[in-house]
Amino acid sequence: MLFGQFVGDWSFDSVEYWDNGSRPTQKGEIQFRWVLEGTAVQDVWVETERSDSELKMYGTTIRFYDAKAKSWRIIWVEPGRGAVAKLKAERVGDEIVILGQAADGSPMRWTYSEIKPNSFHWRGEKFVGNDWRAYEDLRAHRKQ
Amino acid sequence: MNRTQATQESIDNFATLLSAPGRSPEIPESADVYGWLVGSWALEVLHYAAVDVSGQHIRGEAHFGWVLEGRAMQDVWIMPRYSDRRAGLAKTNDMYGSTLRVWDAAIQAWRMRWINPVSGHREDQIGRRSGRTSYKWASAPTVR
Numbered sequence: 001m002l003f004g005q006f007v008g009d010w011s012f013d014s015v016e017y018w019d020n021g022s023r024p025t026q027k028g029e030i031q032f033r034w035v036l037e038g039t040a041v042q043d044v045w046v047e048t049e050r051s052d053s054e055l056k057m058y059g060t061t062i063r064f065y066d067a068k069a070k071s072w073r074i075i076w077v078e079p080g081r082g083a084v085a086k087l088k089a090e091r092v093g094d095e096i097v098i099l100g101q102a103a104d105g106s107p108m109r110w111t112y113s114e115i116k117p118n119s120f121h122w123r124g125e126k127f128v129g130n131d132w133r134a135y136e137d138l139r140a141h142r143k144q
Numbered sequence: 145m146n147r148t149q150a151t152q153e154s155i156d157n158f159a160t161l162l163s164a165p166g167r168s169p170e171i172p173e174s175a176d177v178y179g180w181l182v183g184s185w186a187l188e189v190l191h192y193a194a195v196d197v198s199g200q201h202i203r204g205e206a207h208f209g210w211v212l213e214g215r216a217m218q219d220v221w222i223m224p225r226y227s228d229r230r231a232g233l234a235k236t237n238d239m240y241g242s243t244l245r246v247w248d249a250a251i252q253a254w255r256m257r258w259i260n261p262v263s264g265h266r267e268d269q270i271g272r273r274s275g276r277t278s279y280k281w282a283s284a285p286t287v288r
Contacts, residue, residue: 033158036220037229037240039261044161044212058213060162062242064261073266075257079215079246084255086268 002072002089002096003041003063005115006032012122014138024052030140040064045078055080063089074098102126118142168214171247177254177273178217178245181208189223192237202237203228217245221260238262245271 010030015023028047035042041063047056059078066073072089085108087100096112107127114121124136167179187204189197204223211218222229223239241260248255254271 029161031158031161036242036261039240040242040259042162044158046161058215060212060216060218060244062244062259064259064264066261066264068264073259073264075244075259077212077216077244077246077257079212082248082250084244084246084248084257086257 002065002091003032004034005117006043006120007034007041008032009143010140011143012138012140014136016136017134022052024050024054026050026057028057035062036064057081059083074100076100162211162218164210164212164214166210166214170215175247175252175254177271178208179210181206181219182210182217183208186225187221187223189237192223192239197237200237204239211244215247217243219243219245235263241265 008031010032012026012028012030014026014028016026017023026047027049028045030043030045032041032043034040043061045057045059045061047058050056057078058080059076061074061076063072063074065071074087074089076085076087077083081103083103085100085102087098087108087110089096089098091097094113094115096115098110098112100108100110102108109125109127109132111123111125112120113123119139119141122138122140123134124138125132125134127133167176185206185208187206189200189202189204191197192202202223203225204221205225206219206221208217208219210216220242221239223237224233229240239260240262241258243256243258245254245256251270252272256267256269256271258267258269259265
């Protein structure tokens with residue numbers, strides 16, 4: 001299962017790339033669990049520390065495999081920043097690529113890469129002009 | 145008080161991390177359309193998927209709670225009820241799904257996403273109070 005492999009508890013370190021050039025860093029926790037009779041994987045992403053004074057992220061994702069569409073359907077909500085996003089995921093080589101729309105309507109892409117039993121790399125990008133531009137880069141490690 | 149330590153203690157459990165004790169003060173009481181639903185409900189299913197099933201005496205259950213620091217609500221709808229579920233249920237009257245509701249101050253309404261992975265059913269809805277006792281909602285087209 002594309003997302004079942006993440007079930008468990010993780011800690012992360014991340015950095016955001018703001019348009020004004022600032023590079024705030026964050027630390028936080030992610031917990032993934034099977035929910036709804038094992039038909040879906042839900043997570044909670046929580047920032048516990050930020051280098052700036054912005055609101056700490058507190059969001060959740062629910063995803064299930066739609067057999068008819070042969071695709072994972074994903075809902076991401078982060079109410080503090082007005083995010084209620086709908087996305088689709090697919091495996092691309094060794095990576096998981098997730099496409100949707102950011103809160104401002106621009107195309108958004110999330111990529112899980114370097115996926116190992118106890119670590120993964122995640123990056124978030126927005127489509128700006130005619131190219132993808134990273135807005136966040138994150139490394140997660142499974143809690144022992 | 146060490147905030148990191150407090151956070152560490154509070155995230156030992158997924159449900160604890162996800163759930164919130166009540167509505168966020170950021171959501172005005174006048175916008176609290178769904179808070180009265182918090183708790184667990186036994187359902188007697190009369191109509192489902194536009195079919196009158198009142199003669200079948202189908203029982204279900206629904207559970208509602210505040211999540212994500214009280215900025216959102218999540219529910220779980222189950223039919224037949226949890227204690228009656230077993231392998232090989234007919235898919236026609238089978239539901240084990242969840243809704244996420246997020247208050248969006250910009251549109252003064254609740255943005256809702258419903259998934260029922262059993263059938264692959266999804267709904268996007270907007271909810272707001274309409275009069276004293278009824279609730280207006282609209283369905284938006286789904287992303288393909």
